[in-house]
Amino acid sequence: MLISKKSMQEAEYIVLEVQGGIGKNIMATAVVRNLKKAYPEKKIIVLAGSPDVFLKNPNIKRTYHFAQALYVYEDYFKEAKAVMLSVEPYRHFDYIKKKRHLVECWCEQIDIPCDSVYPEIFLSENEKAMAQLYLEQFDKEMVLFQGEGGKDPKDKTNKEKIIASSSMYKRNLTRKTMDEITAGLIDRGFMVGVVSSPNQYLPSKAERITFSVRAILALIPHVAETICIDSFLLHGTAMFKKKCLSLWGGTNPKCLGYDINVNLTRQVCDNPMCHRPNSFLFDVESTGFPWDCQHNDACMDYKAEEILKAFDEMTGGRRGQKRERPKIESEPKPKCSGGCNPDKVGDSHEDTGLEESSGGVTAKVSAGEGSDRDT
Numbered sequence: 001m002l003i004s005k006k007s008m009q010e011a012e013y014i015v016l017e018v019q020g021g022i023g024k025n026i027m028a029t030a031v032v033r034n035l036k037k038a039y040p041e042k043k044i045i046v047l048a049g050s051p052d053v054f055l056k057n058p059n060i061k062r063t064y065h066f067a068q069a070l071y072v073y074e075d076y077f078k079e080a081k082a083v084m085l086s087v088e089p090y091r092h093f094d095y096i097k098k099k100r101h102l103v104e105c106w107c108e109q110i111d112i113p114c115d116s117v118y119p120e121i122f123l124s125e126n127e128k129a130m131a132q133l134y135l136e137q138f139d140k141e142m143v144l145f146q147g148e149g150g151k152d153p154k155d156k157t158n159k160e161k162i163i164a165s166s167s168m169y170k171r172n173l174t175r176k177t178m179d180e181i182t183a184g185l186i187d188r189g190f191m192v193g194v195v196s197s198p199n200q201y202l203p204s205k206a207e208r209i210t211f212s213v214r215a216i217l218a219l220i221p222h223v224a225e226t227i228c229i230d231s232f233l234l235h236g237t238a239m240f241k242k243k244c245l246s247l248w249g250g251t252n253p254k255c256l257g258y259d260i261n262v263n264l265t266r267q268v269c270d271n272p273m274c275h276r277p278n279s280f281l282f283d284v285e286s287t288g289f290p291w292d293c294q295h296n297d298a299c300m301d302y303k304a305e306e307i308l309k310a311f312d313e314m315t316g317g318r319r320g321q322k323r324e325r326p327k328i329e330s331e332p333k334p335k336c337s338g339g340c341n342p343d344k345v346g347d348s349h350e351d352t353g354l355e356e357s358s359g360g361v362t363a364k365v366s367a368g369e370g371s372d373r374d375t
Contacts, residue, residue: 003083005111013061013082014039015072018048021150022213022232025050026239027256029119030103031110032059035085038112045076052214056122085110090280098252098273118258121239123218131218141224141320143185144209146195147173149231153199160199167290169275170250170297171229179203180304181227185311189320190224195233225315227307229300230256237261245311249300251275262314264307268298 008014014035018028025048036044036059043061046054047069054063064072076082089095092105107114135142150168153160165172173181182192182203192206195216202208209216217236220226226244228234230251237244238258245262246253252273253263265273277283277290285291 003085007083008039008042011042011081011083013043013045013076015045015047015076015082015084017084017086018046019088020049022050022053023149023230023235023256024102025053026119026121026232026235027103027117028106029053029057029121029239030114030117031106032057033120034107034112034114035059035110037115045072045082047072050213052212053121055214056124057120058122088280090275090278095255096281098255101255118241119235119239121214121217121236123214127214127218128221131215132222135219135222136323138191138207139323140189140191141323142193142207142219143190143320144193144195144219144223144226144228144233145178145181145185145206146228146231146233147178147181148196148200149229149233152197156199166292167277167279169277170293170300171231172297173229173247173300173302175201175203177302177304177307181307182206184304184308185320188318189322191320193219193223195228224318224320225311227311234258234261243314245307245314247300247302247307248273249297262310264302264310266299266302268301269295272299 016028016032016035018025028046028048032044032046032054036042044059046060046063047066048054048063049066051063051065054060057063064070077084087106087109089102089106089109092100092102092109094100094108095102095105101117103117103119104114149171151164153164178194178201182194182205185192186205192203193209194202194206195209196202198208198210209219213232216233217239220233220236220242221240226233226237226242227247228237228244229247229249234244234246234257238260241260243260243262246257246264248257248263248265250273252275253261253265257263276293279290283291
C-alpha cells in the first residue's frame with residue numbers, strides 16, 4: 001500500500017479513483033463496501049467513469065465523474081483532509097498469473113480485508129417500479145442477452161466494428177451465433193432483450209435494451225434468465241446474486257467471474273484466457289497498434305448449439321411463460337341529465353382515462369402511468 005496506516009487514520013476523507021469501464025466500476029462497489037468496513041468512521045468519495053453505479057450507496061459520501069470533478073481539490077485536498085487511493089488491480093501480480101479475483105487483488109493493494117467479491121447496487125423504489133412496468137408491456141418472459149461489449153463503435157460499419165473490437169481483449173460473439181441464440185430462445189417461448197448500444201448488432205426479432213446503466217440493471221431481478229459475455233451485464237447479475245450463463249474467451253472466470261454462474265470456456269491456444277491485448281501492460285505491436293490475435297478470436301467461436309444446450313441444463317429445460325398484458329382502463333361515460341348529448345361528454349377535459357401528448361392521445365395503463373418503453 002502506498003499510503004501509511006497513520007495517514008489513513010489522520011484523514012477525514014478517503015478518495016477512491018476508479019478507472020475503466022462500466023463492469024470495472026460495478027466491481028468497485030465491492031471494494032467500496034470492504035473499504036467502509038475497514039474504515040467505518042471515514043467519509044468515502046468516489047471519482048469514477050461511471051458514477052451512476054455508485055448512486056444511493058450508503059457507504060459513499062459523494063461520487064464524481066472525472067469530467068465533472070468540480071471543487072474536488074478545494075473540498076478535499078487543499079487543506080489536506082483526504083488521502084487518495086489510486087491503484088490498478090489489473091497490474092497486480094496474482095491477477096496477471098490468473099490466480100485471484102480482481103476485487104481481491106484490489107483490496108490487497110489498498111491493504112484491506114475482502115469479505116466477498118460480489119458487487120452491490122442500491123435502487124430506489126421508483127427505479128424498481130419502472131423496470132417492472134417496462135416488462136409488463138410484453139406478453140412473454142424476457143431473457144436478457146449481451147453478445148457484444150466494450151468500446152462502442154462510432155457507427156454501424158464493419159470498419160468501425162473492427163476498430164472497436166481490436167482494441168480490447170477478446171469477448172464478442174459472432175453475429176451468426178447471436179442470431180442463432182436469439183432464434184433458439186424465441187423457439188423456447190421467450191422474448192429476447194439484447195443489451196447493446198445503437199451501433200452494435202441487433203439480431204432479428206430481438207428487443208434492443210439501450211437504456212441507462214441503472215435502468216438496465218433494474219431489469220435483472222425481473223427477467224427470466226440472462227446470457228452474457230464478460231461485460232457489465234455479467235457483473236450486474238452478480239449484484240443480485242442471480243445465476244447467469246456466462247461465455248468466456250479472452251478473460252478468466254476465476255479472475256473476473258462469480259461462482260454462482262454457469263461459466264463456459266474454450267481452450268484453443270497455449271495461452272487461454274490471456275486478457276490480450278492488455279492495454280494496462282503496454283501490449284502493442286511494432287506498428288503501434290494493439291496486439292492482434294493470430295488465432296482470429298477462436299476463443300469466442302462458440303456454436304449456438306452448445307450455448308443453448310448449457311442454457312437448457314441451467315434452467316432445467318424451462319420454457320417461456322405467457323404473460324397477460326395490462327388492460328387499458330376505460331371509465332364509463334357519465335349518465336346525462338337534462339337531455340345532453342352523451343357523445344359530447346368529456347369535452348371539458350375531465351379525466352377520461354386518456355392523456356394528451358405531443359404525439360396524440362396515450363391510454364393509461366392499469367399498472368400505472370409510464371408503462372411505455374421510454375425508460
